[in-house]
Amino acid sequence: MEFQSVRTVLPGDLVYVESEKDEIILGPGLMQNEESIICTKAGVLKRKENSWFIDSDQKRYIPATGENVVGRIIGKIGEVYRVDIGSAHQALLPFLAFDNATKKNRPNLNIGDLLYARISLANRDIDPEIDCKNPSTNKADVVYGELKKGFILKCSLRYCRRLFSLETKIIEILDKKLAQKNIETHIAIGLNGRIWFYTEKIKHAVVFYNVLKRAETMSDDEFLEIVKNLDLDG
Protein backbone atom coordinates (compact mmCIF):
# COMPACT_ATOMS: atom_id res chain seq x y z
CA MET A 1 0.00 0.00 0.00
CA GLU A 2 1.21 3.43 -0.94
CA PHE A 3 1.67 6.29 1.46
CA GLN A 4 -1.33 8.52 1.44
CA SER A 5 -0.94 12.30 1.71
CA VAL A 6 -3.34 13.84 4.18
CA ARG A 7 -2.57 17.58 4.22
CA THR A 8 0.10 20.23 4.64
CA VAL A 9 0.97 20.96 8.26
CA LEU A 10 2.98 23.50 10.23
CA PRO A 11 4.76 22.96 13.55
CA GLY A 12 2.26 23.12 16.41
CA ASP A 13 -0.73 21.87 14.36
CA LEU A 14 -2.89 19.26 16.06
CA VAL A 15 -3.51 15.99 14.26
CA TYR A 16 -6.74 14.07 14.76
CA VAL A 17 -6.21 10.43 14.06
CA GLU A 18 -9.03 8.04 13.36
CA SER A 19 -7.72 4.53 13.34
CA GLU A 20 -9.47 1.17 13.38
CA LYS A 21 -6.75 -0.16 15.62
CA ASP A 22 -6.05 1.04 19.14
CA GLU A 23 -2.38 1.42 18.41
CA ILE A 24 -0.89 3.97 16.05
CA ILE A 25 2.72 4.53 15.10
CA LEU A 26 4.13 8.06 15.03
CA GLY A 27 7.05 8.67 12.71
CA PRO A 28 9.34 11.66 12.19
CA GLY A 29 7.80 15.07 12.82
CA LEU A 30 5.02 13.95 15.16
CA MET A 31 4.95 14.06 18.93
CA GLN A 32 2.51 12.96 21.57
CA ASN A 33 1.55 15.61 24.08
CA GLU A 34 -0.74 14.17 26.75
CA GLU A 35 -3.99 13.31 24.91
CA SER A 36 -3.17 14.96 21.59
CA ILE A 37 -0.71 14.55 18.74
CA ILE A 38 1.15 17.63 17.56
CA CYS A 39 3.33 18.26 14.53
CA THR A 40 6.88 19.43 15.07
CA LYS A 41 7.86 19.98 11.44
CA ALA A 42 6.39 21.62 8.36
CA GLY A 43 5.60 19.31 5.48
CA VAL A 44 3.05 16.89 4.16
CA LEU A 45 1.34 14.67 6.70
CA LYS A 46 1.34 11.13 5.33
CA ARG A 47 -0.13 7.85 6.50
CA LYS A 48 0.06 4.19 5.67
CA GLU A 49 -2.58 2.22 7.58
CA ASN A 50 -1.90 3.17 11.20
CA SER A 51 1.56 4.69 10.71
CA TRP A 52 1.76 8.45 10.45
CA PHE A 53 4.67 10.72 9.68
CA ILE A 54 5.57 14.11 8.19
CA ASP A 55 7.46 14.23 4.91
CA SER A 56 9.55 17.34 5.43
CA ASP A 57 12.33 18.94 3.48
CA GLN A 58 15.58 18.85 5.38
CA LYS A 59 19.23 19.07 4.49
CA ARG A 60 20.89 18.05 7.74
CA TYR A 61 20.97 14.30 8.30
CA ILE A 62 19.82 12.75 11.56
CA PRO A 63 20.88 9.10 11.80
CA ALA A 64 18.30 6.31 12.11
CA THR A 65 19.05 2.61 12.53
CA GLY A 66 19.09 0.53 9.36
CA GLU A 67 19.50 3.40 6.89
CA ASN A 68 22.13 3.27 4.17
CA VAL A 69 24.61 6.11 4.05
CA VAL A 70 27.55 7.32 2.00
CA GLY A 71 30.39 8.38 4.29
CA ARG A 72 33.94 9.65 4.16
CA ILE A 73 36.67 8.47 6.51
CA ILE A 74 38.21 11.33 8.41
CA GLY A 75 40.27 9.56 11.03
CA LYS A 76 41.45 6.39 12.71
CA ILE A 77 41.32 6.24 16.48
CA GLY A 78 42.23 3.04 18.32
CA GLU A 79 40.15 0.23 16.87
CA VAL A 80 37.68 2.40 14.94
CA TYR A 81 37.44 4.63 11.91
CA ARG A 82 35.75 7.99 12.31
CA VAL A 83 33.41 8.60 9.40
CA ASP A 84 31.73 11.81 8.32
CA ILE A 85 28.13 11.02 7.32
CA GLY A 86 26.82 14.59 7.47
CA SER A 87 25.19 14.27 10.88
CA ALA A 88 25.94 16.36 13.97
CA HIS A 89 28.33 13.72 15.31
CA GLN A 90 30.89 11.66 13.43
CA ALA A 91 29.96 8.00 13.03
CA LEU A 92 32.17 5.20 14.35
CA LEU A 93 33.09 2.25 12.14
CA PRO A 94 34.90 -0.57 14.01
CA PHE A 95 37.80 -2.15 12.12
CA LEU A 96 36.05 -5.53 12.33
CA ALA A 97 32.63 -4.37 11.12
CA PHE A 98 33.28 -5.74 7.65
CA ASP A 99 32.32 -9.15 6.35
CA ASN A 100 34.93 -11.85 6.89
CA ALA A 101 37.17 -9.42 8.72
CA THR A 102 39.55 -10.84 11.29
CA LYS A 103 42.20 -9.18 13.41
CA LYS A 104 44.83 -10.11 10.84
CA ASN A 105 42.82 -9.83 7.67
CA ARG A 106 40.77 -6.67 7.44
CA PRO A 107 40.23 -3.96 4.84
CA ASN A 108 42.73 -1.18 5.16
CA LEU A 109 41.04 2.15 4.54
CA ASN A 110 42.70 5.53 4.56
CA ILE A 111 41.61 9.02 5.43
CA GLY A 112 39.53 10.46 2.61
CA ASP A 113 38.22 7.10 1.37
CA LEU A 114 34.52 6.85 0.66
CA LEU A 115 32.29 4.01 1.71
CA TYR A 116 28.75 2.77 1.65
CA ALA A 117 27.54 1.56 5.00
CA ARG A 118 24.52 0.87 7.15
CA ILE A 119 23.72 2.60 10.43
CA SER A 120 23.83 -0.07 13.12
CA LEU A 121 23.29 2.15 16.14
CA ALA A 122 21.54 5.48 16.32
CA ASN A 123 20.90 7.06 19.67
CA ARG A 124 20.75 10.76 20.36
CA ASP A 125 23.04 10.45 23.39
CA ILE A 126 25.79 8.34 21.80
CA ASP A 127 27.81 8.80 18.64
CA PRO A 128 26.24 6.82 15.78
CA GLU A 129 27.83 3.53 14.72
CA ILE A 130 27.92 2.12 11.22
CA ASP A 131 28.93 -1.22 9.72
CA CYS A 132 29.49 -2.72 6.30
CA LYS A 133 27.80 -6.07 7.02
CA ASN A 134 24.57 -7.43 5.71
CA PRO A 135 22.37 -7.68 8.81
CA SER A 136 20.36 -10.82 7.99
CA THR A 137 22.95 -13.28 6.74
CA ASN A 138 26.02 -11.50 8.03
CA LYS A 139 27.50 -12.11 4.56
CA ALA A 140 28.70 -9.34 2.32
CA ASP A 141 25.99 -7.65 0.37
CA VAL A 142 27.75 -6.39 -2.73
CA VAL A 143 26.75 -2.86 -2.03
CA TYR A 144 28.41 -2.23 1.33
CA GLY A 145 32.09 -1.38 1.56
CA GLU A 146 34.58 0.96 0.01
CA LEU A 147 33.54 3.12 -2.93
CA LYS A 148 36.54 3.43 -5.21
CA LYS A 149 37.04 6.60 -7.28
CA GLY A 150 33.85 8.38 -8.28
CA PHE A 151 32.16 11.59 -7.25
CA ILE A 152 29.85 12.73 -4.49
CA LEU A 153 26.76 14.83 -5.04
CA LYS A 154 25.10 16.51 -2.08
CA CYS A 155 21.37 17.11 -2.17
CA SER A 156 18.31 17.32 0.06
CA LEU A 157 17.29 14.33 2.16
CA ARG A 158 13.86 14.14 0.60
CA TYR A 159 15.34 13.85 -2.89
CA CYS A 160 17.57 10.99 -1.72
CA ARG A 161 14.59 9.24 -0.15
CA ARG A 162 12.63 9.62 -3.38
CA LEU A 163 15.45 8.20 -5.48
CA PHE A 164 16.11 5.39 -3.02
CA SER A 165 12.50 4.27 -2.71
CA LEU A 166 12.10 4.43 -6.52
CA GLU A 167 9.17 6.79 -6.03
CA THR A 168 10.44 8.63 -9.11
CA LYS A 169 11.64 7.01 -12.30
CA ILE A 170 14.68 9.29 -12.57
CA ILE A 171 17.26 6.54 -12.06
CA GLU A 172 15.40 4.16 -14.38
CA ILE A 173 15.23 6.75 -17.18
CA LEU A 174 18.88 7.67 -16.80
CA ASP A 175 19.88 4.02 -16.70
CA LYS A 176 18.08 3.30 -19.98
CA LYS A 177 19.74 6.22 -21.70
CA LEU A 178 23.20 5.21 -20.50
CA ALA A 179 22.65 1.59 -21.48
CA GLN A 180 21.79 2.73 -25.02
CA LYS A 181 25.14 4.47 -25.26
CA ASN A 182 27.00 1.61 -23.56
CA ILE A 183 28.26 3.84 -20.80
CA GLU A 184 29.20 2.05 -17.60
CA THR A 185 28.06 3.75 -14.42
CA HIS A 186 27.79 2.83 -10.76
CA ILE A 187 25.63 4.69 -8.31
CA ALA A 188 25.13 4.51 -4.55
CA ILE A 189 22.37 6.52 -2.93
CA GLY A 190 22.87 7.36 0.72
CA LEU A 191 19.88 8.46 2.74
CA ASN A 192 22.13 11.09 4.33
CA GLY A 193 21.84 13.44 1.37
CA ARG A 194 24.86 12.14 -0.53
CA ILE A 195 24.88 10.32 -3.82
CA TRP A 196 28.05 8.63 -5.03
CA PHE A 197 28.53 7.80 -8.67
CA TYR A 198 31.26 6.60 -10.95
CA THR A 199 31.63 6.92 -14.68
CA GLU A 200 34.69 6.13 -16.71
CA LYS A 201 34.88 9.47 -18.51
CA ILE A 202 35.00 12.80 -16.73
CA LYS A 203 32.68 14.30 -19.32
CA HIS A 204 29.97 11.81 -18.46
CA ALA A 205 30.48 12.49 -14.78
CA VAL A 206 29.86 16.19 -15.35
CA VAL A 207 26.69 15.47 -17.29
CA PHE A 208 25.54 12.94 -14.69
CA TYR A 209 26.14 15.42 -11.87
CA ASN A 210 24.25 18.26 -13.51
CA VAL A 211 21.35 16.10 -14.60
CA LEU A 212 20.87 14.53 -11.17
CA LYS A 213 21.16 17.89 -9.43
CA ARG A 214 18.60 19.55 -11.68
CA ALA A 215 16.17 16.64 -11.59
CA GLU A 216 15.25 17.43 -7.99
CA THR A 217 12.48 19.84 -8.91
CA MET A 218 11.36 18.05 -12.07
CA SER A 219 8.57 15.62 -12.74
CA ASP A 220 9.30 12.31 -14.47
CA ASP A 221 7.99 13.58 -17.81
CA GLU A 222 10.07 16.76 -17.74
CA PHE A 223 13.09 14.68 -16.85
CA LEU A 224 12.47 12.28 -19.72
CA GLU A 225 12.47 15.24 -22.09
CA ILE A 226 15.81 16.52 -20.72
CA VAL A 227 17.42 13.09 -20.91
CA LYS A 228 16.28 12.62 -24.52
CA ASN A 229 18.28 15.66 -25.58
CA LEU A 230 21.39 14.80 -23.61
CA ASP A 231 24.61 14.84 -25.53
CA LEU A 232 26.69 11.92 -24.29
CA ASP A 233 28.88 11.32 -27.35
CA GLY A 234 32.47 12.26 -27.68
Added chain:
Amino acid sequence: MSSNRVDKRKFTEIRPISIEQNYVNKDGSALFKFGDSAVLCSINGPTEVKVRDEKLDKATIDVSFKPWIGSPGTNEKTHELVLRSTLESIIQTNLHPRTLIQVVCQVLMDDGSILATAINATTMALINAGISMRDIVVAVSCVICKDGTILIDPKVQEIEENQSFHTFAFNKVSLNLLFCESFGVFTEQQYFDCYELSKTAAQEVINEIHNTIKNNIANGR
Protein backbone atom coordinates in the same frame (compact mmCIF):
# COMPACT_ATOMS: atom_id res chain seq x y z
CA MET B 1 -10.69 54.77 7.66
CA SER B 2 -8.54 57.53 6.22
CA SER B 3 -5.01 57.66 7.50
CA ASN B 4 -2.23 60.18 7.85
CA ARG B 5 0.51 57.56 8.00
CA VAL B 6 3.54 58.13 5.81
CA ASP B 7 2.62 55.36 3.39
CA LYS B 8 -1.19 55.89 3.57
CA ARG B 9 -1.76 52.59 5.32
CA LYS B 10 -4.59 52.02 7.79
CA PHE B 11 -3.54 52.31 11.44
CA THR B 12 -3.88 48.60 12.06
CA GLU B 13 -2.57 47.41 8.72
CA ILE B 14 0.74 45.56 8.39
CA ARG B 15 3.01 46.23 5.45
CA PRO B 16 3.02 43.69 2.60
CA ILE B 17 4.91 40.56 3.60
CA SER B 18 7.33 38.78 1.32
CA ILE B 19 8.92 35.46 2.24
CA GLU B 20 11.56 33.53 0.37
CA GLN B 21 12.98 30.23 1.59
CA ASN B 22 16.18 28.43 0.59
CA TYR B 23 17.79 31.82 0.05
CA VAL B 24 21.38 30.77 0.77
CA ASN B 25 23.01 27.36 0.71
CA LYS B 26 22.70 26.38 4.38
CA ASP B 27 20.70 23.79 6.31
CA GLY B 28 17.88 26.29 6.38
CA SER B 29 17.42 29.90 5.37
CA ALA B 30 14.75 32.49 4.75
CA LEU B 31 14.38 36.11 3.73
CA PHE B 32 11.48 37.84 5.45
CA LYS B 33 10.28 41.31 4.48
CA PHE B 34 7.83 43.66 6.15
CA GLY B 35 7.59 46.25 3.37
CA ASP B 36 11.12 47.58 3.03
CA SER B 37 12.44 46.04 6.26
CA ALA B 38 14.25 42.87 5.33
CA VAL B 39 16.07 40.29 7.43
CA LEU B 40 17.92 37.25 6.10
CA CYS B 41 18.18 34.38 8.55
CA SER B 42 20.24 31.25 8.04
CA ILE B 43 20.36 28.16 10.21
CA ASN B 44 23.08 25.58 10.57
CA GLY B 45 22.37 22.54 12.60
CA PRO B 46 22.07 20.36 14.50
CA THR B 47 25.84 20.34 14.08
CA GLU B 48 28.99 19.76 16.09
CA VAL B 49 29.42 21.91 19.18
CA LYS B 50 32.49 23.20 20.95
CA VAL B 51 33.17 21.33 24.20
CA ARG B 52 32.93 24.63 26.07
CA ASP B 53 29.32 25.22 24.94
CA GLU B 54 28.21 21.59 25.03
CA LYS B 55 25.07 20.76 27.04
CA LEU B 56 24.62 17.11 27.93
CA ASP B 57 20.84 17.03 27.81
CA LYS B 58 19.92 19.51 25.07
CA ALA B 59 21.08 21.43 22.03
CA THR B 60 22.91 24.71 22.39
CA ILE B 61 21.34 27.59 20.49
CA ASP B 62 23.72 30.24 19.25
CA VAL B 63 22.28 33.42 17.79
CA SER B 64 24.19 36.18 16.04
CA PHE B 65 22.49 39.33 14.92
CA LYS B 66 24.24 41.45 12.30
CA PRO B 67 23.06 45.03 11.82
CA TRP B 68 22.41 46.73 8.50
CA ILE B 69 25.37 49.08 8.88
CA GLY B 70 28.44 48.82 11.10
CA SER B 71 29.38 46.18 13.62
CA PRO B 72 27.09 44.66 16.27
CA GLY B 73 26.61 46.81 19.39
CA THR B 74 24.58 46.57 22.57
CA ASN B 75 21.28 46.78 20.70
CA GLU B 76 22.17 43.75 18.61
CA LYS B 77 23.30 41.87 21.73
CA THR B 78 19.85 42.48 23.27
CA HIS B 79 18.17 41.19 20.11
CA GLU B 80 20.35 38.06 20.26
CA LEU B 81 19.34 37.47 23.87
CA VAL B 82 15.66 37.95 23.05
CA LEU B 83 15.81 35.64 20.03
CA ARG B 84 17.66 32.94 21.95
CA SER B 85 15.28 32.87 24.89
CA THR B 86 12.25 32.89 22.59
CA LEU B 87 13.67 30.07 20.47
CA GLU B 88 14.57 27.98 23.50
CA SER B 89 10.92 27.96 24.46
CA ILE B 90 9.74 26.52 21.14
CA ILE B 91 12.58 24.37 19.74
CA GLN B 92 12.68 20.80 21.02
CA THR B 93 16.28 21.07 22.12
CA ASN B 94 16.06 17.81 24.07
CA LEU B 95 15.89 15.87 20.77
CA HIS B 96 19.45 16.77 19.82
CA PRO B 97 21.67 16.72 22.90
CA ARG B 98 25.32 17.76 22.57
CA THR B 99 24.74 19.65 19.31
CA LEU B 100 24.67 23.24 18.18
CA ILE B 101 21.89 25.05 16.36
CA GLN B 102 23.42 28.15 14.88
CA VAL B 103 21.16 31.05 13.93
CA VAL B 104 22.48 34.03 11.99
CA CYS B 105 20.27 37.05 11.32
CA GLN B 106 21.50 39.65 8.86
CA VAL B 107 19.54 42.86 8.47
CA LEU B 108 19.43 43.68 4.76
CA MET B 109 17.35 46.85 5.09
CA ASP B 110 16.21 48.63 8.24
CA ASP B 111 12.88 50.40 7.91
CA GLY B 112 11.53 49.92 11.42
CA SER B 113 10.13 46.90 13.33
CA ILE B 114 13.43 45.14 12.79
CA LEU B 115 13.21 42.81 15.80
CA ALA B 116 9.76 41.59 14.73
CA THR B 117 11.05 41.03 11.19
CA ALA B 118 14.04 39.10 12.54
CA ILE B 119 11.84 36.86 14.71
CA ASN B 120 9.61 36.05 11.74
CA ALA B 121 12.62 35.41 9.49
CA THR B 122 14.05 33.03 12.09
CA THR B 123 10.77 31.13 12.28
CA MET B 124 10.73 30.67 8.51
CA ALA B 125 14.37 29.58 8.45
CA LEU B 126 13.78 27.06 11.25
CA ILE B 127 10.86 25.60 9.33
CA ASN B 128 13.06 25.42 6.25
CA ALA B 129 15.81 23.65 8.21
CA GLY B 130 13.32 21.07 9.47
CA ILE B 131 14.19 21.61 13.10
CA SER B 132 11.64 20.08 15.48
CA MET B 133 9.54 22.75 17.17
CA ARG B 134 6.59 22.56 19.54
CA ASP B 135 5.07 25.60 17.91
CA ILE B 136 6.03 28.56 15.75
CA VAL B 137 6.52 32.13 16.87
CA VAL B 138 5.47 35.30 15.04
CA ALA B 139 6.11 38.89 16.06
CA VAL B 140 4.56 42.28 15.37
CA SER B 141 5.60 45.79 16.46
CA CYS B 142 3.50 48.85 17.15
CA VAL B 143 3.87 52.45 18.33
CA ILE B 144 1.61 54.78 20.31
CA CYS B 145 1.29 58.31 18.85
CA LYS B 146 1.24 61.48 20.93
CA ASP B 147 -2.55 61.68 20.35
CA GLY B 148 -3.00 58.11 21.60
CA THR B 149 -3.60 56.31 18.31
CA ILE B 150 -1.83 53.00 17.87
CA LEU B 151 0.06 52.28 14.66
CA ILE B 152 0.83 48.65 13.79
CA ASP B 153 4.09 47.70 12.07
CA PRO B 154 5.68 51.20 12.09
CA LYS B 155 8.35 52.49 9.72
CA VAL B 156 11.54 54.18 11.03
CA GLN B 157 10.03 57.65 10.69
CA GLU B 158 6.95 56.67 12.70
CA ILE B 159 9.06 55.14 15.49
CA GLU B 160 11.16 58.29 15.82
CA GLU B 161 8.14 60.61 16.07
CA ASN B 162 6.15 58.70 18.64
CA GLN B 163 5.86 58.19 22.37
CA SER B 164 6.36 54.49 22.88
CA PHE B 165 7.41 51.47 20.87
CA HIS B 166 6.35 47.87 21.54
CA THR B 167 7.23 44.49 20.08
CA PHE B 168 5.07 41.43 20.81
CA ALA B 169 5.78 37.81 19.93
CA PHE B 170 3.03 35.19 19.95
CA ASN B 171 2.90 31.46 19.42
CA LYS B 172 0.73 30.11 16.64
CA VAL B 173 -1.57 27.61 18.31
CA SER B 174 -3.00 29.57 21.21
CA LEU B 175 -1.77 33.10 20.33
CA ASN B 176 -0.24 33.39 23.78
CA LEU B 177 2.35 36.04 24.46
CA LEU B 178 5.86 34.60 24.30
CA PHE B 179 7.83 37.81 24.55
CA CYS B 180 7.28 41.55 24.70
CA GLU B 181 9.51 44.59 24.74
CA SER B 182 8.46 48.20 25.30
CA PHE B 183 10.20 51.58 25.23
CA GLY B 184 8.76 54.98 26.18
CA VAL B 185 5.84 56.32 28.17
CA PHE B 186 2.40 54.68 28.08
CA THR B 187 -0.53 53.79 30.34
CA GLU B 188 -1.65 50.33 31.32
CA GLN B 189 -4.79 50.60 29.17
CA GLN B 190 -2.76 51.67 26.13
CA TYR B 191 -0.48 48.70 26.64
CA PHE B 192 -3.36 46.23 26.59
CA ASP B 193 -4.84 47.92 23.52
CA CYS B 194 -1.51 47.46 21.76
CA TYR B 195 -1.48 43.83 22.83
CA GLU B 196 -4.91 43.13 21.36
CA LEU B 197 -4.17 44.92 18.07
CA SER B 198 -0.82 43.13 17.70
CA LYS B 199 -2.55 39.82 18.29
CA THR B 200 -4.90 40.45 15.36
CA ALA B 201 -1.96 41.48 13.17
CA ALA B 202 -0.02 38.38 14.26
CA GLN B 203 -2.86 36.21 12.97
CA GLU B 204 -2.42 37.85 9.55
CA VAL B 205 1.29 37.05 9.62
CA ILE B 206 0.51 33.43 10.51
CA ASN B 207 -1.91 33.16 7.57
CA GLU B 208 0.74 34.56 5.25
CA ILE B 209 3.32 32.05 6.54
CA HIS B 210 0.84 29.21 6.12
CA ASN B 211 0.14 30.18 2.51
CA THR B 212 3.84 30.45 1.69
CA ILE B 213 4.60 27.01 3.11
CA LYS B 214 1.66 25.48 1.26
CA ASN B 215 2.76 27.04 -2.04
CA ASN B 216 6.37 26.00 -1.55
CA ILE B 217 5.40 22.42 -0.88
CA ALA B 218 2.97 22.34 -3.80
CA ASN B 219 5.70 23.64 -6.14
CA GLY B 220 8.24 21.14 -4.84
CA ARG B 221 10.33 24.09 -3.67
